[in-house]
Amino acid sequence: MQSLQRQASCMSGVRQEDALAIDGVNLYERLGFDTFVQLSTNFYNNVYSDDQQWFRSIFANSTKDDAIQNQYEFFVQRMGGPSLYAHRKGNSALIARHGPYPVTERAAARWLFHMKSALDQTDDIDFDSKTRMFNYFKHTAFFLVAGKELTNHHRLVGNYGVGGKHMGRA
Ligand code: HEM
Numbered sequence: 001m002q003s004l005q006r007q008a009s010c011m012s013g014v015r016q017e018d019a020l021a022i023d024g025v026n027l028y029e030r031l032g033f034d035t036f037v038q039l040s041t042n043f044y045n046n047v048y049s050d051d052q053q054w055f056r057s058i059f060a061n062s063t064k065d066d067a068i069q070n071q072y073e074f075f076v077q078r079m080g081g082p083s084l085y086a087h088r089k090g091n092s093a094l095i096a097r098h099g100p101y102p103v104t105e106r107a108a109a110r111w112l113f114h115m116k117s118a119l120d121q122t123d124d125i126d127f128d129s130k131t132r133m134f135n136y137f138k139h140t141a142f143f144l145v146a147g148k149e150l151t152n153h154h155r156l157v158g159n160y161g162v163g164g165k166h167m168g169r170a
Contacts, residue, residue, distance in 0.1 A: 004143055004146045004147055004150065005143065007142070007143075007146040008139050008140070008142040008143035008145075008146050009139065011105070011142040011145060011146065012138045012139050012141065012142040013138075014135045014138050014139040014142075016139070018135045018139075019135050019136050019138075019139030019140070020136075021131075021132045021135060021136070022078070022079055022132045022133060022135075022136045023080075024132070025129075025132070026079075026080035027079040027080055027129055027132065027133065028076055028079045028080040028081030029080060029081075030129060031079075031124070031125060031129060033076065033081065035122060035123075035124060035125065036072045036075050036076050036079070036081075037068075037072050038122045038123070039072070039075070039118055039119065039122045039125070040067075040068045040069075040071040040072040040075065040118075041068050041072075042117070042118035042121045042122055043068075043071065043114055043115055043118035044059075044064050044067050044068045044071070045064075046114040046117055046118060047059055047067075047111075047114050048064050050110070050114070052110065055107065055110045058101050058102060058107060061100075070085070070089070073085040073088065073089075074092055077092075078092075079133075094140070094143075094144060094147075095143075095144060095147035095148070095151070098144050098147070098148065099151065102148075103144045103145055103147075103148045104145065104148070105142075105145055107145075108141040108142055108144070108145050111141055112134075112137060112138055112141055115134070115137050116134065119133065119134060
């Protein structure tokens with residue numbers, strides 16, 4: 001996990017301590033519940049109306065309302081509020097939960113593009129909060145890309161390395 005964090009920093013250009021600056025203040029108390037709902041609504045409105053079909057299609061198996069709720073509950077919980085996400089869905093396990101999706105560097109860049117717009121469209125997010133949040137988002141997006149690359153690598157090794165049909169007996 002430590003090396004995934006390092007890779008995420010290299011790929012995103014965000015140092016781990018800057019990504020963790022969301023923990024330096026309670027952003028949930030500072031911004032309030034409604035701000036997080038508004039942020040995720042703005043984000044997914046942008047995503048689901050993206051003119052780049054390759055990106056929009058990544059979200060095709062989720063309804064917009066579900067995606068919004070999943071996201072704001074997670075953000076509320078991660079940024080100092082009640083554990084809404086854990087109560088409803090359990091462990092957030094972000095790498096595993098993104099397993100079905102093509103989380104590439106290109107997808108991360110597009111995700112961040114929409115999140116930056118959503119942060120700007122959402123009322124009352126001050127500059128300091130925006131900076132803390134965007135650093136966290138950027139680092140996490142590339143953490144997911146690094147996690148995906150690691151998972152793909154393990155899948156390849158699993159298929160063609162140990163335990164294949166060349167292992168003898170059977
Ligand atoms: C869910 C894609 C980055 C947090 C999803 C879903 C997709 C997706 C397709 C399913 C929508 C749903 O049903 O909820 C991506 C892509 C990313 C990315 C392509 C680019 C890197 C991020 C980042 C975060 C994040 C940076 C957190 C900071 C979540 C959460 C869920 C989710 C909490 C809900 C998971 C669940 O409950 O199943 N993402 N995501 N994602 N994503 Fe991402």
